[in-house]
Amino acid sequence: MSADDWWKCGIVYQVYPRSFQDSNGDGIGDLDGIRARLDHLVSLGVDAVWISPIYPSPMADFGYDISDFCDIDPCFGTLDGFDALVQEANAKGLKLILDFVPNHTSDRHPWFVQSRSARSDARRDWYIWRDPAPDGGPPNNWLGNFGGPAWSFDATTGQYYAHSFLKEQPDLNWRNPEVRAAMYEVLRFWLRRGVDGFRVDVLSQIVKDEQFRDNPPNPDFVEGQDPFLRLTMLYNTDLPEVQPIVAEMRRVVDEFSDARSSRVLIGELYLPLARLVAYYGLNAKGVLEGVQLPFNFQLIGTEWQAARIDRVVRDYEAALPAGAQPNWVLGNHDRSRIASRVGPRMARLAAMLLLTLRGTPTLYYGDEIGMTDVPIPADEVQDPFEKNKPGMGLGRDPERTPMQWSAAAHAGFTTGIPWLRLASDWRMHNVEAQSHDPGSMLTLYRRLIALRRAQPALHRGTYEALEAGDEMLAYARESEGQRLVVILNFGATPAPVPPALVPRQPIVLASTDPVRAESIEGPLVLAPCEGVVIGSANDKGPTTR
Ligand code: NOJ
Numbered sequence: 001m002s003a004d005d006w007w008k009c010g011i012v013y014q015v016y017p018r019s020f021q022d023s024n025g026d027g028i029g030d031l032d033g034i035r036a037r038l039d040h041l042v043s044l045g046v047d048a049v050w051i052s053p054i055y056p057s058p059m060a061d062f063g064y065d066i067s068d069f070c071d072i073d074p075c076f077g078t079l080d081g082f083d084a085l086v087q088e089a090n091a092k093g094l095k096l097i098l099d100f101v102p103n104h105t106s107d108r109h110p111w112f113v114q115s116r117s118a119r120s121d122a123r124r125d126w127y128i129w130r131d132p133a134p135d136g137g138p139p140n141n142w143l144g145n146f147g148g149p150a151w152s153f154d155a156t157t158g159q160y161y162a163h164s165f166l167k168e169q170p171d172l173n174w175r176n177p178e179v180r181a182a183m184y185e186v187l188r189f190w191l192r193r194g195v196d197g198f199r200v201d202v203l204s205q206i207v208k209d210e211q212f213r214d215n216p217p218n219p220d221f222v223e224g225q226d227p228f229l230r231l232t233m234l235y236n237t238d239l240p241e242v243q244p245i246v247a248e249m250r251r252v253v254d255e256f257s258d259a260r261s262s263r264v265l266i267g268e269l270y271l272p273l274a275r276l277v278a279y280y281g282l283n284a285k286g287v288l289e290g291v292q293l294p295f296n297f298q299l300i301g302t303e304w305q306a307a308r309i310d311r312v313v314r315d316y317e318a319a320l321p322a323g324a325q326p327n328w329v330l331g332n333h334d335r336s337r338i339a340s341r342v343g344p345r346m347a348r349l350a351a352m353l354l355l356t357l358r359g360t361p362t363l364y365y366g367d368e369i370g371m372t373d374v375p376i377p378a379d380e381v382q383d384p385f386e387k388n389k390p391g392m393g394l395g396r397d398p399e400r401t402p403m404q405w406s407a408a409a410h411a412g413f414t415t416g417i418p419w420l421r422l423a424s425d426w427r428m429h430n431v432e433a434q435s436h437d438p439g440s441m442l443t444l445y446r447r448l449i450a451l452r453r454a455q456p457a458l459h460r461g462t463y464e465a466l467e468a469g470d471e472m473l474a475y476a477r478e479s480e481g482q483r484l485v486v487i488l489n490f491g492a493t494p495a496p497v498p499p500a501l502v503p504r505q506p507i508v509l510a511s512t513d514p515v516r517a518e519s520i521e522g523p524l525v526l527a528p529c530e531g532v533v534i535g536s537a538n539d540k541g542p543t544t545r
Pocket of ligand 1: 061064101165201202268333334
């Protein structure tokens, strides 16, 4: 076992804490709830849990507006409860990853309260303050992700402050060394409490242009799209100055790595491929000094077609620097759920894809039972994105609805009133019901994960793209002489697999139905949206844990 095995060979599971499990009947998920459900994660077979923000917050952006980086919001629990969670997770063999939100704080954070109190305040420069433009308007044309300008005027001191998101989320000034030192202390605070790493929020945006130049128009903008996309974020995202800061962050988490287990940084980065892979931080000596896992969201953004995905995987594999660990993501709390994007049948194929590709997979809670986006009526909307830009399909409540555990009241999520409505089908689709159903999505996920864990070819093997025509995606995974072939039919009709691709070996797992596990005689025909793993399973293969 090497110190990196857990995040290189393992699987990450994202918990959106408000929606996972409520333990005290207030309708909001909490840390004790997560603790009570750890066995679900163990039986699923994942290795690490990433929990979205749990820190004190006015909840303008549901925890991504933090008013104290070193405590727990009372709605989620206490620091003691957090320590108990770490301990119990670790005892069950699970690593714990927290969300680190470096770009901004809440406007109620004491640092910002101080910063806005006077131009002469010692913390003034911890945030980004600028004089109004000559016409009294914002200093430049930058836009906020959730609508309106990225600047708000503060009458007390007569200047504007920058906020890439809501006006309640002022941007920190990462050019200020005091800010960097303070934020690294935040990392150390949680590392000392035993966390195994961080998912770093909007990492590419933490440094802004020193001259605050206007962003140019986006030539690809189409009327009707989110108006935020009107401009290309040339001067407030992915500036060269971000990279040395990433390396500094990495050195901080490395202080806590040891021979048994390394600490990990995962970057939230929606960037074109060439820019994305720069965040591995390959330096002149060939050492990767950036984040270990720059999130690869291409399966979220790409058209769901075999030929497109084939291209994406090949290009990604080719773009990775030597020694870089790939990773794949199907969904998260900001994007429509996979089962809604591609449909329930295809979602099974997507699960097989995610769990057989080369690289660390991240699962979004609920996807393992095929949860879908839940339409939220206008008067129940919670997400500020939807409130600020209603009716554009940008709201994120639909993919954040409560986890469906059982057929008990409110799906076993809460004894109170859930903060967000449940999917209407929760009585049928829940963890308990699917646990006993051999044909369920949950059973498929468990089998795929068990296979991945047991087979070195899947959790650490090489990737070889195979030619299988436009509707089929095929690849081989190989390790220590073991070769598994994965063939996925993205088409809407039954399709014969080119015979040359089919090894004379049994089907180890099919995405459609476990009874398909069989030896192949004669031509192999895959049903629509069916995928298979073929080869000789290595029964004694080491597991990742
Ligand atoms: C990205 C997070 O995933 C999203 O939920 C949040 O609203 C923004 N960053 C702002 O922190």
